[in-house]
Amino acid sequence: MPTFDLSIQPLRELNQALRNLGAGANDDVFEVVNPRGSHAVAVGIDAPVTVEVKGSVGYYCAGMNDGGAVTVHGSAGPGVAENMMSGTVVIEGDASQYAGATGRGGLLIIKGNAASRCGISMKGIDIVVHGNIGHMSAFMAQSGHLVVCGDAGDALGDSLYEAKLFVRGNVKSLGADCIEKEMRSEHLEALAELLEKAGVTGVKPEEFKRYGSARKLYNFNIDNADAY
Amino acid sequence: MCGIVGLFLKDPGLEPQLGALLSDMLITMTDRGPDSAGIAIYGTVEPGRAKVTVQSADPAVDFAGLEKGLVTAGVSAKVQVKSTHAVIDIPAERLADIRGVLASVRPAVRVMGAGESVEIYKETGLPKDVVARFDVRSMGGTHGIGHTRMATESAVTTLGAHPFSTGADQCLVHNGSLSNHNNLRRELTRVGMTFETQNDSEVAAAYLTAEMAGGKDLGEALTSALDDLDGFFTFVVGTRSGFGVVRDPIACKPAVMAETDQYVAFGSEYRALVNLPGIENARVWEPEPATVYFWDHSQAA
Amino acid sequence: MSYHNPHTPPRKSATFDDYTLAEIRRAAATGIYDIRGGGTKRKVPHFDDLLFLGASISRYPLEGYRERCDTSVVLGTRFARKPIELKIPITIAGMSFGALSGNAKEALGRGATAAGTSTTTGDGGMTDEERGHSQTLVYQYLPSRYGMNPKDLRRADAIEVVVGQGAKPGGGGMLLGQKISDRVANMRNLPKGIDQRSACRHPDWTGPDDLEIKILELREITDWEKPIYVKVGGARPYYDTALAVKAGADVVVLDGMQGGTAATQDVFIEHVGMPTLACIRPAVQALQDLGMHRKVQLIVSGGIRSGADVAKALALGADAVAIGTAALVAIGDNDPKWEEEYQKLGTTAGAYDDWHEGKDPAGITTQDPDLMHRLDPVVAGRRLANYLKVMTLEAQTIARACGKNHVHNLEPEDLVALTMEAAAMAQVPLAGTNWYPGKGGF
Numbered sequence: 001m002p003t004f005d006l007s008i009q010p011l012r013e014l015n016q017a018l019r020n021l022g023a024g025a026n027d028d029v030f031e032v033v034n035p036r037g038s039h040a041v042a043v044g045i046d047a048p049v050t051v052e053v054k055g056s057v058g059y060y061c062a063g064m065n066d067g068g069a070v071t072v073h074g075s076a077g078p079g080v081a082e083n084m085m086s087g088t089v090v091i092e093g094d095a096s097q098y099a100g101a102t103g104r105g106g107l108l109i110i111k112g113n114a115a116s117r118c119g120i121s122m123k124g125i126d127i128v129v130h131g132n133i134g135h136m137s138a139f140m141a142q143s144g145h146l147v148v149c150g151d152a153g154d155a156l157g158d159s160l161y162e163a164k165l166f167v168r169g170n171v172k173s174l175g176a177d178c179i180e181k182e183m184r185s186e187h188l189e190a191l192a193e194l195l196e197k198a199g200v201t202g203v204k205p206e207e208f209k210r211y212g213s214a215r216k217l218y219n220f221n222i223d224n225a226d227a228y
Numbered sequence: 229m230c231g232i233v234g235l236f237l238k239d240p241g242l243e244p245q246l247g248a249l250l251s252d253m254l255i256t257m258t259d260r261g262p263d264s265a266g267i268a269i270y271g272t273v274e275p276g277r278a279k280v281t282v283q284s285a286d287p288a289v290d291f292a293g294l295e296k297g298l299v300t301a302g303v304s305a306k307v308q309v310k311s312t313h314a315v316i317d318i319p320a321e322r323l324a325d326i327r328g329v330l331a332s333v334r335p336a337v338r339v340m341g342a343g344e345s346v347e348i349y350k351e352t353g354l355p356k357d358v359v360a361r362f363d364v365r366s367m368g369g370t371h372g373i374g375h376t377r378m379a380t381e382s383a384v385t386t387l388g389a390h391p392f393s394t395g396a397d398q399c400l401v402h403n404g405s406l407s408n409h410n411n412l413r414r415e416l417t418r419v420g421m422t423f424e425t426q427n428d429s430e431v432a433a434a435y436l437t438a439e440m441a442g443g444k445d446l447g448e449a450l451t452s453a454l455d456d457l458d459g460f461f462t463f464v465v466g467t468r469s470g471f472g473v474v475r476d477p478i479a480c481k482p483a484v485m486a487e488t489d490q491y492v493a494f495g496s497e498y499r500a501l502v503n504l505p506g507i508e509n510a511r512v513w514e515p516e517p518a519t520v521y522f523w524d525h526s527q528a529a
Numbered sequence: 530m531s532y533h534n535p536h537t538p539p540r541k542s543a544t545f546d547d548y549t550l551a552e553i554r555r556a557a558a559t560g561i562y563d564i565r566g567g568g569t570k571r572k573v574p575h576f577d578d579l580l581f582l583g584a585s586i587s588r589y590p591l592e593g594y595r596e597r598c599d600t601s602v603v604l605g606t607r608f609a610r611k612p613i614e615l616k617i618p619i620t621i622a623g624m625s626f627g628a629l630s631g632n633a634k635e636a637l638g639r640g641a642t643a644a645g646t647s648t649t650t651g652d653g654g655m656t657d658e659e660r661g662h663s664q665t666l667v668y669q670y671l672p673s674r675y676g677m678n679p680k681d682l683r684r685a686d687a688i689e690v691v692v693g694q695g696a697k698p699g700g701g702g703m704l705l706g707q708k709i710s711d712r713v714a715n716m717r718n719l720p721k722g723i724d725q726r727s728a729c730r731h732p733d734w735t736g737p738d739d740l741e742i743k744i745l746e747l748r749e750i751t752d753w754e755k756p757i758y759v760k761v762g763g764a765r766p767y768y769d770t771a772l773a774v775k776a777g778a779d780v781v782v783l784d785g786m787q788g789g790t791a792a793t794q795d796v797f798i799e800h801v802g803m804p805t806l807a808c809i810r811p812a813v814q815a816l817q818d819l820g821m822h823r824k825v826q827l828i829v830s831g832g833i834r835s836g837a838d839v840a841k842a843l844a845l846g847a848d849a850v851a852i853g854t855a856a857l858v859a860i861g862d863n864d865p866k867w868e869e870e871y872q873k874l875g876t877t878a879g880a881y882d883d884w885h886e887g888k889d890p891a892g893i894t895t896q897d898p899d900l901m902h903r904l905d906p907v908v909a910g911r912r913l914a915n916y917l918k919v920m921t922l923e924a925q926t927i928a929r930a931c932g933k934n935h936v937h938n939l940e941p942e943d944l945v946a947l948t949m950e951a952a953a954m955a956q957v958p959l960a961g962t963n964w965y966p967g968k969g970g971f
Binding site for chain 1 (some may be wrong): 256479480482484497498499500501502512513514517518
């Protein structure tokens with residue numbers, strides 16, 4: 001298993017190695033030690049590689065991941081798994097703001113808490129947060145699922161499009177055009193599947209509430225001007 | 229636009245290491261601001277004495293005979309020169325008029341800050357060079373804040389570097405960009421505040437000073453800042469015994485805090501905190517928007 | 530017997546003129562501010578107010594068509610492993626598929642490629658057609674991140690991080706429902722027929738210190754090959770240019786207020802931002818102060834129409850220009866041959882700016898299949914190539930007349946100003962004097 005020590009090896013070597021994998025390569029499990037909050041760790045992965053990061057990372061870890069399985073055994077800085085296309089990213093600790101921003105696919109699992117703007121502008125990614133999320137999460141979220149086992153901060157789902165939000169705890173406040181919606185059987189099924197994939201135990205889908213778009217901002221109307 | 233660090237020690241056993249810990253934290257943030265760097269250290273308070281940190285563009289000339297000059301002017305001062313800065317130890321009761329005395333004895337020197345415990349060092353250049361120039365590593369203290377600057381609109385000069393100090397033992401560092409500082413500067417000028425730069429962050433510092441002069445404590449002043457300052461900001465501020473953090477309601481600029489039994493630490497990024505003792509087991513969190521965080525040695529049990 | 534008092538003739542207010550009155554009535558009737566495409570329509574000081582000083586006795590001109598006058602430009606020489614080399618210093622500005630039809634995008638790609646220059650994607654991602662027809666394609670990285678994916682990032686030739694644009698510095702966008710066709714909706718992952726709102730800030734960074742880290746990520750994803758441009762609207766060009774450079778940009782794109790947009794509020798287009806002419810000198814000053822002039826390249830856009838405009842922008846210190854509106858006109862936008870149809874839309878050729886409504890008779894700013902097929906991408910591409918070549922020849926003509934063997938050797942000292950305003954903004958002397966107003970810092 002190739003190991004990269006970021007306290008002595010340049011970031012470039014790591015990211016280059018992750019992208020230089022030929023077809024049928026055997027060494028497809030990488031270990032990264034001493035990340036010490038480094039930025040852009042394991043970005044641009046475009047093959048089914050596995051990366052185990054031992055420690056906390058800075059901005060944009062696993063950015064634009066396309067097919068990789070990245071686990072951070074620590075916490076992640078802003079924009080973890082931003083614009084992920086496919087694959088899985090697991091954060092054992094907490095995630096900073098913008099987790100999963102604009103993600104188009106794949107699964108992001110945050111075992112601790114996520115800060116503000118979790119799932120901002122998400123476009124198909126699934127995000128499961130074991131803990132709480134901060135304010136302005138799922139702002140302008142377009143599609144995909146955001147599952148929060150704890151509480152959500154202010155202005156959840158502001159200017160939401162068609163992303164589906166599930167929160168088990170309290171929501172401090174809902175953003176413009178975001179409303180609570182009926183939890184139907186298909187939602188419970190999807191939620192159960194996501195909880196299982198994300199290794200959430202002892203929590204039932206029925207304990208969650210679903211939030212979605214009221215769709216009142218979909219076409220401009222001056223009587224909704226307060227929401228802009 | 230910048231990198232900020234701050235460290236408030238709860239464990240007196242760490243106090244001799246304050247300068248070293250803060251220096252490493254600041255150097256780690258170099259990428260966030262290559263233009264200038266500065267640090268404020270709150271050291272031990274000597275009863276009846278106060279300190280003034282001054283800076284000179286021509287230290288060989290300005291600091292030669294400075295001590296003698298001040299004594300001649302009636303201030304029993306002791307001067308310790310550190311590169312372009314000098315720390316002047318004076319009787320506490322002279323704090324009120326020392327700026328005037330200095331202006332006549334050495335008109336060219338600039339006062340970086342003054343108070344019973346604070347010393348402020350700042351210069352253009354990278355954090356590692358600024359820290360080395362003033363031997364910050366060897367300094368002890370109870371709390372301190374540091375800043376590395378990527379200048380947005382105001383000049384890259386020593387005076388434009390952070391921390392900004394506009395009142396005794398008060399200082400502020402800022403990451404972000406204020407959008408109503410020009411109007412606010414005019415208003416504060418009208419009520420008697422003076423400004424050395426066109427920097428938005430200096431306005432924030434002066435605002436807090438004016439609010440505290442009006443009777444508010446740091447926490448209350450920070451709370452009113454949330455109403456009166458517009459734009460993007462993460463502030464870390466120090467007073468003689470206190471340490472505060474506040475982010476604007478949008479809270480886009482990064483901020484990470486860590487707390488253990490030994491300290492409270494602030495960094496613009498987690499990277500800044502990785503060398504702190506016991507960080508693995510610290511409570512690490514991001515300050516909430518529009519929420520004032522405030523610690524005070526004098527209020528500690 | 531009575532007599533008439535002299536009659537006071539009707540007098541209309543200069544403040545409340547007919548246009549203003551009509552706008553007040555329109556706002557009162559509809560409750561919606563005016564949204565339109567294009568750039569500012571008001572008259573602002575522009576390149577027309579500058580003139581070149583040709584050579585005579587003190588300077589020696591080059592022989593037209595014989596003595597060489599180069600026009601090539603290399604963009605992205607600072608950090609990128611694969612800088613872009615263009616034959617001409619005129620590029621095509623970012624315009625989205627969605628705002629423009631697929632045929633229009635193809636025409637831009639064909640024309641730019643034939644002329645040896647680049648074209649640029651827009652808000653909405655990259656289409657196979659435009660990649661296929663553009664030899665050099667710049668991929669915009671926008672706040673909305675519609676259609677953003679790493680594969681397109683890697684098949685682009687450069688990446689343009691869009692912070693703002695001249696028509697609306699500080700603003701987001703709005704693509705009204707009429708233009709969200711199935712394909713556009715699919716590319717942007719939106720329900721069909723809804724208004725598409727574009728954010729004004731990027732979702733995962735704010736400010737130059739964060740931008741530096743974002744640029745690092747983009748470079749790592751593209752193996753440090755692609756030049757990274759940073760595009761800003763002309764508002765605080767000195768500071769924005771300096772900060773883009775500090776954040777690690779290879780190229781700064783500066784768009785003045787004449788620069789167009791697909792759709793935004795008219796009040797934004799007309800009242801926010803600075804004329805292109807006023808933006809260039811502060812930006813160049815910032816580059817010079819940082820020792821980065823010509824090392825970080827400057828592309829200027831907003832109201833570039835002719836080879837004279839190109840030459841003037843370069844003389845003021847730009848490395849290249851970008852055209853948007855002019856390119857659309859070249860391929861057929863607002864062509865009088867559609868006058869009858871413009872009339873039906875309540876407008877006239879030359880004034881049509883409701884690009885967001887998707888009814889463009891010229892088939893350019895529309896997703897309507899019948900309308901878009903009016904535009905033949907091969908013919909339109911040829912028209913664009915012709916236009917680009919004419920502009921280049923014009924710029925060369927001027928450069929030779931000033932004795933330059935490369936258009937980049939034009940200098941501010943080759944210019945004079947016709948008006949006080951232009952003299953102040955361009956910092957070149959009023960014609961016949963050695964003086965311009967407003968000497969001093971920024």
